[in-house]
Amino acid sequence: MATWTWFHRLASPPHVYAFAQRWTKWFGGAAALAMLVALYGGLVMAPPDYQQKDAFRMVYIHAPAAWLSLMIYTTMAVAAAVGLIWRMKVAHAAAAACAPVGAWFTVVALGTGMLWGKPMWGAYWVWDPRLTSELILLFLYLGYMGLRAGIEDPVKADKASAVLAVVGVVNVPIIKYSVEWWNSLHQTPTVMQMGKPKMDGDMLWPLLLMFVAFALYFVAVLLTRLRAELLRRERNASWIREVLA
Amino acid sequence: MRTSALTAAWLVAMRDLRLAFRKPSQLLQPLMFFMIVATLFPLSLTPEMSRLRDAAPGVLWVGALLSSLLALEFLFREDAMDGTLEQFALSGQSLTWMLFAKTCTHWLITGVPLALIAPVAAAALGVPGEAMPGVVASLALGSFALSLVGAVGAGLTLGARRGGVLLSLLTLPLAVPILIFGARATELAITGGNLAPPLYLLGAIAVLGVTLAPLAAAAAVRIGLE
Amino acid sequence: MRTSALTAAWLVAMRDLRLAFRKPSQLLQPLMFFMIVATLFPLSLTPEMSRLRDAAPGVLWVGALLSSLLALEFLFREDAMDGTLEQFALSGQSLTWMLFAKTCTHWLITGVPLALIAPVAAAALGVPGEAMPGVVASLALGSFALSLVGAVGAGLTLGARRGGVLLSLLTLPLAVPILIFGARATELAITGGNLAPPLYLLGAIAVLGVTLAPLAAAAAVRIGLE
């Protein structure tokens, strides 16, 4: 019973709008705070890596961004599935709001990885499974956004892109597996042993905190985008006038 | 008395076959496209047989993928434009079955001939004769899986404008595993290795596709119709 | 008072630009397609940089060719279906100029961005940084020539059904010289040779194309309208 009321409130745009309005600044503030602490921990307190020297500090941006890019895709697919199954507008709006953020984290992971790759492996890009599947993830995001942009009618765009997100998530593990399998059959490129830095505590806690900061930041951005989406979609609804009045 | 779902699907398949055979030249077009891609590639590279043979799996598979993508554009588009899909959706029959029939027919008239003609292109790329059965088998299975995945993409892009390029954008990432396993099987066929594992994996993807793709395609088409 | 031929051509170009910019995402699609093709090749090959670099000119050029072919399909098709081409033919203006304007606009919104983004794909294939100006120049020039050749093909396929694949068939043989010189220029750029000769030849093809292609395209379109 309680679950159902909760579910219902989740489905009602005015409620979600009010929730987002109330909580955005808290998530944003927490994200900023955590990020500052983690940056201090990562850039100042953590000792330089014995092998990579200071280059390893790239991990504080790179790894959290990469983790989030995967997490956000899952979030998006779940939201899309909820939207499809229960015809829930808010869920569709949330899925739509996820995509650009996720795509940006993917770009950040790719970008920092490439910058890092140059000193480490001597090339910006190698065809390694992890890299390749991250690139394909970017294509999945872009396809999702392209499909949304290509369909005029918002309701149609919601449903069509939701089908794509769900199909895509079925495919994500297959892609990951196939790409790894593809490459592991050949000799691993010698340049690129993902030198797993022996993480000691001083190095590790800023990394985990940075991940938390990124996740909080994601939630804050998601809530903001969700509000914008709801305003755009529900502009004819009466509650909008009340909210804005 | 109502037509059964299977009879309806059968009629849809027959209709597509008849449309295809009304213009036999249409059957040849994806094949020609494939052959041209396979011949252009050597043209843009140094024509050394050993280097060509190295590139052969890639050339064959990228050619097959792109030619099947091009043909996929026509899978639903014409039916959508002339109102046939609307009539399908309003026929009181299962759209899933009808679209599955369309997809299988599409594979029959594009994928199968492509797999059958591939040995010619492969020979031109220096692939030895013993490898041909493997090349044909992997392309036939792979193109079936591609048709299934592509049907979902084709359904999704119905409502979108300028669907052609968007279709590629949506389908290609989904097609990556098929490409990898297919190319791997072809490579193993060329080098004489055991190509059963990648073929099994392709088969698994095709089975997954058969169960999921027609459902997703039917959902996508219904959305596109609105 | 009648609009002059140049003003009419200018209006046609503006109209196409506006249509393209109405959905900026459409501008990105051929680019995405090109990038994806460039990614697919390594996926279907052994991902060793040295072997990839060998194949780079081929991959870049086949990718550019196919992506420009895909986009070409839309050069006249929509205009033919919605009656715009008919109105062009009945406007009392020179069809040749109007189609030339359409072709140039098409190159501006597909070929130029493609040439500009090519260095990214090239870098992923292991092409060194010094080669990039040569890669961009050869692709820009080559894609212009491709657009001109493609316009004739697109015009010819108007009358035929299922133009997509037929278009490729008609265009590819005409595009072969462009591909060969272009890939040669790219290869020379990569190996550090003198790429002026193939570029001059590409330029000569483009000049020939500018003089002949719009005339041929106009004739082809007039036939296709009947």
Added chain:
Amino acid sequence: MLKVSGLHLWRGDRHVLRGVSFEGLPGQCVLLTGKNGAGKTSLIRVIAGLLDAEEGEVSWRGSSARKFRHDFHSELAYLGHEPPLKGDLTGRENLHFSVGIRRPVGTPEIDSALTRTGALAFADRAVRTLSAGQRRRVALAGVLLAGAELWLLDEPTTNLDADGQRLVAELIAEQLARDGLVVAAVHHALPLPAGSVVPLELGAA
């Protein structure tokens, strides 16, 4: 039999249908009229289930047309602004397939429907080569053959000559005589049996 209640539909920003309700009984023809853009096509597509309305319900024989979609559709024949024919097939082949997926149908039956709509003479030519009115006659034969209870016709007389327009009125009258139900959008008066017509003007509110 067909009950439409409180339909509200937005298309883009426009509130096109504002609470449309009506009921159609066997033997009745609901004639939709209204200015261009009043929402006739939209209403027909909502009834058919090709468009989703934001509010309101369509029910058929007392149960929701959306929920029991397959049952509803199997009793429905829809003809929109454009005849749904494949240009590369002949008229006869078109009917063979489009009717065949609904119910088993034989050549004599197809022939008699084609004769009824005056399309027999060109039934064996590719539809691509037919004139606009000839196409519509083939499509009308398809509606006849569907053997449906409910006909949804969107401007069925478009492109038809004077004979053809009379023919449409006759076909509708026959369907009503069979206790069928017809919903048609029209811009011209149709000579239908008095008493069976339920006029519904859209966009009047």
Added chain:
Amino acid sequence: MLKVSGLHLWRGDRHVLRGVSFEGLPGQCVLLTGKNGAGKTSLIRVIAGLLDAEEGEVSWRGSSARKFRHDFHSELAYLGHEPPLKGDLTGRENLHFSVGIRRPVGTPEIDSALTRTGALAFADRAVRTLSAGQRRRVALAGVLLAGAELWLLDEPTTNLDADGQRLVAELIAEQLARDGLVVAAVHHALPLPAGSVVPLELGAA
């Protein structure tokens, strides 16, 4: 002014036009009638130069319309079965470009034509989202704006409501009053000024 003499046209195996001849003078409306498939559309397309007849000639102001194609076309406005509009552009943009390639045209002029055909209200929406009749109204504004002497209209009242059908008759009457010439294929009688109508029934032979 427009002289058509001895036109013979085969389409596929069919001898569609069998020696059609007529003459149109300024201020006259040639009304093409005939059963579906009689050849009205074909005749209009032959006159426009979109189809080649096997025999016969179309001449305009005494010289061959085929030979002096550009001059003929610049005095011609053609509206076929489907309105020639780009779905992604608004009505106003469509007119701006399609009229602009014929003659320089300003916004006030476009607005007044749109007002005349009752299309101003939706002139700034993408044509894709318009109803069938709304599209035709935009296309009719295009015909008005072309400023052509000769109008070729193929069933111009298709999809129009009763008001719209009256509007078409008025527009034609105005064109005739300007000493223009109209060739129109119709299935319905149009209320045109008596004396200006030249009826031509096709397929009667």
